[in-house]
Amino acid sequence: xxxxxxIQIDETKTKEELATPWNVVVHNDPxxxxxxxxxxxxxxxxxxxxxxxxxxxxxxxxGRSLVWSGGREQAEHYVHQLHGYQLLATMEKSGx
Amino acid sequence: MIELRVQPADxxxxxxxxxxxxxxxxxxxxxxxxxxxxxPNAQARLFPNPTSADDKTNQExxxxxxxxxxxxxxxxxxxxxxxxxxxxxxxxxxxxxxxTFPVEHLKAWMSAINQARLILAETSQIDxxxxxxxxxxxxNPKDLAAFRIHLLGYLLHLLVELEIGDESTxxx
Numbered sequence: 456x457x458x459x460x461x462i463q464i465d466e467t468k469t470k471e472e473l474a475t476p477w478n479v480v481v482h483n484d485p486x487x488x489x490x491x492x493x494x495x496x497x498x499x500x501x502x503x504x505x506x507x508x509x510x511x512x513x514x515x516x517x518g519r520s521l522v523w524s525g526g527r528e529q530a531e532h533y534v535h536q537l538h539g540y541q542l543l544a545t546m547e548k549s550g551x
Numbered sequence: 552m553i554e555l556r557v558q559p560a561d562x563x564x565x566x567x568x569x570x571x572x573x574x575x576x577x578x579x580x581x582x583x584x585x586x587x588x589x590x591p592n593a594q595a596r597l598f599p600n601p602t603s604a605d606d607k608t609n610q611e612x613x614x615x616x617x618x619x620x621x622x623x624x625x626x627x628x629x630x631x632x633x634x635x636x637x638x639x640x641x642x643x644x645x646x647x648x649x650x651t652f653p654v655e656h657l658k659a660w661m662s663a664i665n666q667a668r669l670i671l672a673e674t675s676q677i678d679x680x681x682x683x684x685x686x687x688x689x690x691n692p693k694d695l696a697a698f699r700i701h702l703l704g705y706l707l708h709l710l711v712e713l714e715i716g717d718e719s720t721x722x723x
Binding site for chain 1: 596597598599600601602603616620623661662665666668669672677678679682700704707708711712714715716
C-alpha cells in the first residue's frame with residue numbers, strides 16, 4: 456500500500472514535470488541581421504513571415520523574445536537548431 | 552556605380568555579380584577568418600550554453616552538441632572555400648568580380664558568412680556602438696573589422712532576400 460502510494464507520488468511528480476512547459480528564448484545580439492533572424496524563425500519554427508518578424512522585432516526592441524513553449528525535448532531540439540544558425544538561444548522552465 | 556547582385560544563374564546555380572574588389576578581398580579572406588572559430592571569444596559566441604543557470608545541462612550540452620555544431624560550421628566553411636575557387640573577374644565588367652555556386656550551397660554560404668561576421672565581432676570586440684558608427688577610420692583595426700562585418704552583412708542580406716524575399720538590413 457505504502458509502496459503503491461510512493462509510486463503514485465512519483466508518477467504525479469513526473470507528470471507535473473512533464474506538464475511544465477519549457478520556453479525557448481532568443482536573445483539580442485548586435486551582429487545578426489534582422490532579415491537573417493526573421494529567416495531563421497521561419498525555417499526553424501515554420502512561422503509565417505509576419506509572425507517571424509514580430510518575434511525578431513521583440514528581440515531587437517526588448518532584448519529577448521519567447522519564441523516557443525512546450526515539452527523539454529522539443530525545446531532542446533529547437534535550441535539546438537537555433538544554435539546551428541548561430542542565434543543566441545536558451546531554454547528555461549516556464550515560470551522559473 | 553557597382554551594384555552587388557545575387558540571383559539565380561539557372562535552376563541549379565546562384566550567381567553573385569557586381570562584387571567590388573574590396574568585397575572580393577574579404578570573401579577570399581573568409582577561410583582565414585573562419586579558422587579563428589576556435590579562439591576563446593569566438594568559441595563562447597558560436598557555442599553558447601542552452602540555459603542560463605543549469606550547469607549540468609550546460610555541461611552535457613557542451614559535450615554532446617558542441618562537436619556536432621562545430622562539424623556543421625566547419626563543413627559550411629569548407630563548402631564555401633571550395634566555391635570561392637571560382638571567384639573571378641567579370642569579363643564584361645573588369646572592375647568587378649562574380650561567382651556562381653550550386654543552389655544547394657546557399658545555406659552553407661549564409662552560415663559561413665554569418666560565422667565570419669560573428670568571429671570578426673568577437674575577436675575584435677565589436678559592440679553595438681561600433682556597429683552603428685558611420686565615420687569609420689580605415690587605419691583603426693576595430694573600425695576595419697566593423698567595415699568587413701558590414702560588407703559581409705550586405706551580401707548576407709541579399710542571400711537571405713533570395714531565400715525568403717526582401718527585408719531591411721539593420722542588425723538585431
